Amino acid sequence: MKKIKSFVLMALIGLLLLSFFNNSFGTVDIEKMAIITAIGIDKEDDLYSVTAQIAVPEEDSSHTEKRRTHLVGKGVTVGDAIREISDITGWYPQLVFCNLLVIGKDYSSENVLTVLDYFAKTLRIQDSALVVLSSEKASDLLKESSPLDAISSFALQKILYKKSGFNKDVAEINIKKFCSNYYSYASSSYMPIINTIKQEDSSNSESPSSGGQSSSMNAGAQKEKSSSDNGKTLFSAKNTALFKNGIKVGELNESGTMIFNLLTKDCADSSIAVEDVKDEDLTSTNYLLRIFKNTKSVYFEIDDDSITLNAKIDVYCKIADQNSKSSSVSLSKNNPLSENIKDKLKDKLYYEALTFFHTIKSTECDILGLEQKLYRFHNDYYQTYKDNYLDKMKINLSISVTGQK
Amino acid sequence: MIENINHNKQLKTRQICLFFIAFTPLTKLFSMPSVLALLSSHDLWISALINVVIDLITLFFLISVAKRTDKTYFEMLKDFFGNVGAKIICTLYVVFFLLKSIVPITEQKNYLEATLYLSMPSFLYFFGFFIVAFYLATKKMRVLGRLSDVLFSFTLSGFLTLIFLSLNNVDFTSVLPIGAMGFKNIFAGSYHTFSWFGDAVYMVFFLGNFIKTKRFGIKIVASYLVNAVMVLLFLIVFYGIFTSIAFRQRFALTEIAKYTTVISNTGRIDYLAIISLLFPCIISTALPLFLACKILEQVFNIKNKFISPLIIIGLTFLFVWIFEEYYYSIKGFILNILSFILLVFSNIFPLIFIFTKNKEKYEKN
Structure with missing residues (x-):
């Protein structure tokens, strides 16, 4: 009898808990x-x-x-x-x-x-x-x-x-x-x-x-034609x-968005095109580089007289494609990047990064959260620079491109 | 080995340890983080730490009392104030526990209403809680031990899952610079959130009611520290996710894990962890009512196990039902005005037990 009583009690509690967690009283058809x-x-x-x-x-x-x-x-x-x-x-x-x-x-x-x-x-x-x-x-x-x-x-x-x-x-x-x-x-x-x-x-x-099912349809099956x-x-x-x-x-713009992402996110697996790279035989080649990883840091160096923003981007790439007339290297291998490719990409990123920071300064839109960095890591100088840090800060850009060594 | 002279003890040291892990962190995971974020901003964890330290000090003293005597709280109160005085103080503790229960009950009720229901549900949806609380209150103290044994795994697994899902989106630098909000804001955060803390008071009612094992004090303090770490970690993760809008996130429990990529792809699997936490949370929310019932039985020597639950749970049900529309005023009153009184009852008054005479020493083998 005691067991039955306990069972009934537990069942009752179970039912109550069910009503506690389900939506039975607030059902919408x-x-x-x-x-x-x-x-x-x-x-x-x-x-x-x-x-x-x-x-x-x-x-x-x-x-x-x-x-x-x-x-x-x-x-x-x-x-x-x-x-x-x-x-x-x-x-x-x-x-x-x-x-x-x-x-x-x-x-x-x-x-x-x-x-x-x-x-x-x-x-x-x-x-x-x-x-x-x-x-x-x-x-x-x-x-x-x-x-x-x-x-x-x-x-x-x-x-x-x-x-x-x-x-x-x-x-x-x-x-x-x-x-x-x-x-x-x-x-x-x-x-x-x-x-x-x-x-x-x-x-x-x-x-x-x-869910992209059409791409996985059997090739022999009749595919649906596009409707009107x-x-x-x-x-x-x-x-x-x-x-x-x-x-x-x-x-x-597109380049500015790329720099923003390189400074703030993990962009591995993305690709970046580099045009007109002079090879050893002085021919121009376009490359598509695949980013393996990007390391980034944005931090202030501050004293009473100056405020400097250090922005560093390092992209580690491999060649994913090139439009050369002849090539002896396989794209499946992670071959070392030539200095010309590195320099070209570095110059490109440097220019785009400068444009990016110019946009930030001119619009006063601090999408990198620099003021938060100022508050969190240099709180003693926060009151000094909080109203004019975008104007006063010197930008120390460090862009590097690395590849297989 | 310590041998007990009282064979009617209802709890074991292990169960008290698990009690602090299973139940005490849970009620702090609903709206308290947003209240703290509003008052102390990124220093919210320091405000919570102050309350934890206050609790820890009280717990330390109560453990030293437990080492010296096997008397229960009521026996010690009778020694100090006589039978009538003890009964008056215990009656005040009934009121204290009723007040302490209001905020967790109403916030959990609102939480369920806001997160698990599409439309405005009937009031009855929360009636189940009072039935469970009533059933719990008809049981003896040992039910807490058994529940702790079972439910601590729900708490730990739910908590760890939520934290694991959240970690990828946490900006841990958001709590910097430490202490920048100033003492005034930090202490305001501590004071106004005190009703969620004061967990050391539960130890008062375990005194004389548990079997002491070797180094039981260290074990209990360690388990309390686990609870403290859980709360502080949750607060830091919560603020690290929401930063400047943390104060607007009314129900932190539902919010912190939903930004992970896994959830974007699979749906709200974090609700599994949330529901795992909600089960022990029912007990956690009902705890003050349970103790209020036990004290009432002690004060008026009530033998029928249904009378005190009928009075206490019935009163609470009526209060929550009738004053539903005054929730914000009542919560404001408890957090702003009554916090000091709650502090007195939970952490200051229990220190009186350290003056208990060292008459009953347990034997050591």
Whole structure:
């Protein structure tokens, strides 16, 4: 009897714990739920116009093409606009799968935090979602269809969300990072700018399909032909928008973005082209170098009279390709780099780094978090230099290129 | 080897050690990190360290008391203040534990509501907690030992998984320069978060109730230090991830691990670790209520095991239900006004037990 009593008691507790952890009291019917994959925000007549890209679940599992729809809501706040989507559709906006936030170009001249802060504070959306600035209206960007994926946000994520350390070309950032940069001492942040690239011949491409399945289809099987809404648009995120106090103050071009990434991230596996290298026979050759690793450091040396920023980049590369007319070396081997290649790349990086620092100084957008470094590592001098460190600092650049020795 | 003269002791030294690891860190992982970040910014860990040191000092003295006597807290209070005086002090401790329980209960309730529910749930979703707390309170003190034996592995595995998933995104330099926020902010952080600390007070109620083994004092202090390291590490990792917006992250437990690449690719697997922590956290949150029930039984000599849980858990349930809309005011009142009173009850008053006379010495073989 005692055992039965204990069993019943434990079962009761188990049931209670189940109700404690599940969502039974707050259930939202799956059929009334809109799974939002991306959100675009534009400004319209002083209202926030939110475009939600919604993945519509397929009824027929044999149909590989994904469907998506776009809903637009307007409101006096971002949350209000999202609520309006719910009101007009009867769908509950499920934001936890939203991994992309697109800011429309209209917000280039305004404090973008008025848009982002909602997403940073609400628990309804993951603040690990990527944030990008569109070179056009966010709603237009989301409605584009790409040959990479019928759902534009998924195609965008393919270029933004590569394996960590794989890509030097995109300065990707998430909502949390943007906001913590904004609230930091430097009040400076950045986000990639998305430009569209029209592909004239993409109409002959395969139909975009789920998870890249088409590439793994049996070659003998009949492949789906592109439908009428197949995308002709690709995206580029190589330029980076710079924000000071939430307002866009400048841009980094492709080279600037590369230098920023080399100074702040692990860029192993990225590639970099070097043109017009004079070989021993004085012929010009172009090379593609693969970065094996990049070591970097950015630190201040400070005294009462001067402030110097030491920025060091060392890239360890191997030759991945070259356009020489004849060559005796195999690209599969990690051959030593010639001094000419090293010098050429070093000069290129040096020039680009100087341009990068000039942009930082001219825009006063401290995306390297130099003010934080000043505060954390040279706190005694913080009050002295906090208002003018960008103007006063001398830049000591040290760029080196190494390869197999 | 130390042989006990009291064979009715309900806990073992091992269980007390595991108790400090399994339960005491958990309630500090919800909203306390953001409160500390707001008050002490990057020096939040120093504020927490001050509270840890205060607890450690109290624990040290209580262990020295445990070495000298086998009396329980009530017996010692009777020696000092007489039967009536002891009962009055114990009644005050019932109120103390009720006050100490309010913030953890309400913040855990809000945590579940905000993170595990899509829409606004019925109040009943949290009713399960009170049932568990009630069931726990009907048991004797030895239930804490058994729970510690089982649940410490949940706490450790959940905690280590969360920290492991978070480490890649931590900027450890964010806590520099040490002490730059100034003593005023650091002590403000300590003072206003005291309701989450004061864990040494639990040792008062273990006095005379556990079987002492060789070097039990060192073992208990070491296990308390494990708990302290867990809390301090969590605070540093939390601040290292969120830096300037740490003060806005209301529920640190859910937040710290979600930025790792693994989560981006696989989904919120960190919730496995979070739920692993939530199980012992139920007990951790119910602890003050459990002790309040035990003290009430002692004071009024209640024999029926259901009466004191009905009173204490019932009162707490009604309080949380009725004053749900006043949560922020009540939390502000407890953190801002009552912190000193909580400090007195948890860390200052227990020092009186060091004046216990050395009458009952345990025998040494």
